[in-house]
Amino acid sequence: MPQMHLCSVRALVPLGEGEKRGFFSLLLEGCGLPDWTPGQFVMLRPESWSRELPWARPFSIGRWDGNGLEIFFQVVGRGTSLLAGLRPGESVRIFGPLGQGFAREENKPVLLLAGGMGIAPFAGYIPRRAGAPNLRLCFGHRAPLACYPYAALAGNCLSEHFPDERPGDLPSFLRRMEELLAGNAREEGLVLACGPVPFLRAVRDLSLKHGARTQISLENRMACGLGVCLGCVVKPLMDDKGRNRSRQPVPPALEQGLPVPVCSCGPVFWADAVELDA
Amino acid sequence: MGKLAVNIPWSGGEFRLNNPVLAASGTFGYGVEFASYGPLEALGGLVTKGLSLRPMPGNPMPRIAETPCGMLNSIGLQNCGLERFMREYLPRLPRNGPKIIANIYARNLADFSELAATLSRAPGVAALEVNISCPNVEAGGLLFGQEARAAAGVTAAVKKFSGDLPVLVKLTPNVTDITEIARACADAGADMLSCINTLSGMGVDVRSRRFLLARRIGGLSGAAVKPVALRCVWQVAQAVSIPVIGVGGIYTAEDILEFILVGAWAVQIGTANFSRPDRIFALPAELSALMDELDIASCAAFRGTLA
Numbered sequence A: 001m002p003q004m005h006l007c008s009v010r011a012l013v014p015l016g017e018g019e020k021r022g023f024f025s026l027l028l029e030g031c032g033l034p035d036w037t038p039g040q041f042v043m044l045r046p047e048s049w050s051r052e053l054p055w056a057r058p059f060s061i062g063r064w065d066g067n068g069l070e071i072f073f074q075v076v077g078r079g080t081s082l083l084a085g086l087r088p089g090e091s092v093r094i095f096g097p098l099g100q101g102f103a104r105e106e107n108k109p110v111l112l113l114a115g116g117m118g119i120a121p122f123a124g125y126i127p128r129r130a131g132a133p134n135l136r137l138c139f140g141h142r143a144p145l146a147c148y149p150y151a152a153l154a155g156n157c158l159s160e161h162f163p164d165e166r167p168g169d170l171p172s173f174l175r176r177m178e179e180l181l182a183g184n185a186r187e188e189g190l191v192l193a194c195g196p197v198p199f200l201r202a203v204r205d206l207s208l209k210h211g212a213r214t215q216i217s218l219e220n221r222m223a224c225g226l227g228v229c230l231g232c233v234v235k236p237l238m239d240d241k242g243r244n245r246s247r248q249p250v251p252p253a254l255e256q257g258l259p260v261p262v263c264s265c266g267p268v269f270w271a272d273a274v275e276l277d278a
Numbered sequence B: 001m002g003k004l005a006v007n008i009p010w011s012g013g014e015f016r017l018n019n020p021v022l023a024a025s026g027t028f029g030y031g032v033e034f035a036s037y038g039p040l041e042a043l044g045g046l047v048t049k050g051l052s053l054r055p056m057p058g059n060p061m062p063r064i065a066e067t068p069c070g071m072l073n074s075i076g077l078q079n080c081g082l083e084r085f086m087r088e089y090l091p092r093l094p095r096n097g098p099k100i101i102a103n104i105y106a107r108n109l110a111d112f113s114e115l116a117a118t119l120s121r122a123p124g125v126a127a128l129e130v131n132i133s134c135p136n137v138e139a140g141g142l143l144f145g146q147e148a149r150a151a152a153g154v155t156a157a158v159k160k161f162s163g164d165l166p167v168l169v170k171l172t173p174n175v176t177d178i179t180e181i182a183r184a185c186a187d188a189g190a191d192m193l194s195c196i197n198t199l200s201g202m203g204v205d206v207r208s209r210r211f212l213l214a215r216r217i218g219g220l221s222g223a224a225v226k227p228v229a230l231r232c233v234w235q236v237a238q239a240v241s242i243p244v245i246g247v248g249g250i251y252t253a254e255d256i257l258e259f260i261l262v263g264a265w266a267v268q269i270g271t272a273n274f275s276r277p278d279r280i281f282a283l284p285a286e287l288s289a290l291m292d293e294l295d296i297a298s299c300a301a302f303r304g305t306l307a
């Protein structure tokens, strides 16, 4: 069950030259120890935030164990700028774990595709399957590699990364993704992807082309995180008969045709179950 | 906490609340979503998400944006429709705790009547709240809430079919004179008035040169609107003799007392639920403590005592 936790900042660590670029690891302590699934997230709001910023912010669970909760974030706006100024000992409220995480198919080959900070949920996923022979990570990034929690993960799976610095970098990343994805599809494995929407669209298109079974994690703007404001919704993809088009079994909410909250029905969806093009 | 209890008089008797703290429509789901953050029994009541006769998909995305001390929304009243509500949600609503108030919305009087008729027989529903004030559905509520005759027409239509349930009419602040609409609804038989729904607003992004909401214009809520809500509640409480429920930007026990001071019988908490889903559950106790500190014997004793 998701719950409210009042925690305190144990450490805020800039990643790489992250201070300048705005990439951080935030470690919180005193946040209990719930059952959680990689791909789930928390809503986070420092106690010091006034009514000026009414919403909590959603972040993927990077790690949540006896040592506390770790999230990885990038500064993109006013909320994350304020998070970058947190000091050790400051109080932060989080509620979670929230949403539906990634499928757990322990015996299948799993291909993880991450774009930028979309690597964050895989920080929670990879350690749980550390050493599995058929776990692969393919990571595309704009900022220097050290800005992301990549090095620590790379040791636990087959991994490769593609900086996006010059023209031509992106196409070669996409080509490699396609190769890996086609291979995974041939072995009837599972593909998990997280990153910006254009990246997810590319992953979805390649998955359709090669018949890969792919889950994507969406990062829509969220206010409540609990499925009540209906601000974060995504449209399900329906067929002529009014059934969800996905070839995978989907939860009942996705069969009803109305937009569904990403926070409670997702953030993880089968790539062929929801509309990414709106 | 006897001093928090409020007995709201209406034509059919008394609408009794354990305390004046209710959850506002569209911000609290059906209550169950908040059950792991606090005891629903601690609340005086909760207003469910706006319900229409048939399912509605709502507006295109993005349909929410955070603004300083508030937020804009143009959800467009997405909801599952009356039939599925009766079948799936109604049985899950919390019983024997908070009063359940069903919020309804329609585009014509016939639909309003049908919603009222069905819900008035629904087990567990204690009152109806009529949304005549939705600023963000193109073909909708705007008409009813911004024109006295239309507002009176809806009120009368719902009252006719509401059976034993009290009817709250929820007013929009997006009018020239809110007291004119309030009087029209009161004269048409409304049992209580809820003030206020969201304020019409807009946001843009200078970097992308885009509107923040796909629908461009949306409804502003949150702390930013509290002074407007307070003014509306005060004006309406002066203008009509039926009880007024305050809503708009309420976060704290002190905010609640401000609304009671200007004449509200109870209050609804909306956007504040998003900052902290456990917050609303603490408000009744905090209100009680603040009343002790200020030597206020009961809500009734403090109501409308503005010097």
Ligand SMILES: Cc1cc2nc3c(=O)[nH]c(=O)nc-3n(C[C@H](O)[C@H](O)[C@H](O)COP(=O)(O)OP(=O)(O)OC[C@H]3O[C@@H](n4cnc5c(N)ncnc54)[C@H](O)[C@@H]3O)c2cc1C
Residues within 6 Å of the ligand: A041, A057, A058, A059, A060, A061, A071, A072, A073, A074, A075, A076, A077, A078, A079, A080, A081, A117, A120, A121, A218, A219, A220, A221, A222, A267, B066
């Ligand atoms: C389930 C989920 C998991 C997430 N996990 C992570 C994570 O692990 N690490 C991380 O760095 N970020 C993550 N995000 C994104 C993060 O929540 C946003 O970057 C953050 O809320 C922005 O807040 P802000 O106040 O700084 O930006 P704002 O000032 O609110 O907005 C700045 C810009 O960011 C956009 N934005 C606002 N909210 C979001 C959002 N939820 N997603 C994407 N863009 C947004 C705005 O449209 C705007 O362009 C996640 C989002 C979701 C929904």
Ligand SMILES: Cc1cc2nc3c(=O)[nH]c(=O)nc-3n(C[C@H](O)[C@H](O)[C@H](O)COP(=O)(O)O)c2cc1C
Residues within 6 Å of the ligand: A229, A230, A231, B024, B025, B026, B027, B049, B050, B051, B073, B075, B077, B103, B131, B170, B196, B197, B198, B220, B221, B222, B223, B225, B247, B248, B249, B250, B268, B269, B270, B271, B272
């Ligand atoms: C996301 C959202 C959805 C809402 N949905 C409804 C609704 O369905 N029916 C309704 O009458 N009011 C709705 N409202 C208005 C609120 O109930 C309330 O009147 C308004 O937000 C002002 O109160 P607040 O500042 O405490 O949020 C909604 C508000 C928000 C923010």
Ligand code: FES
Residues within 6 Å of the ligand: A221, A222, A223, A224, A225, A226, A227, A228, A229, A230, A231, A232, A233, A261, A262, A263, A264
């Ligand atoms: S953020 Fe409110 S429904 Fe998802």
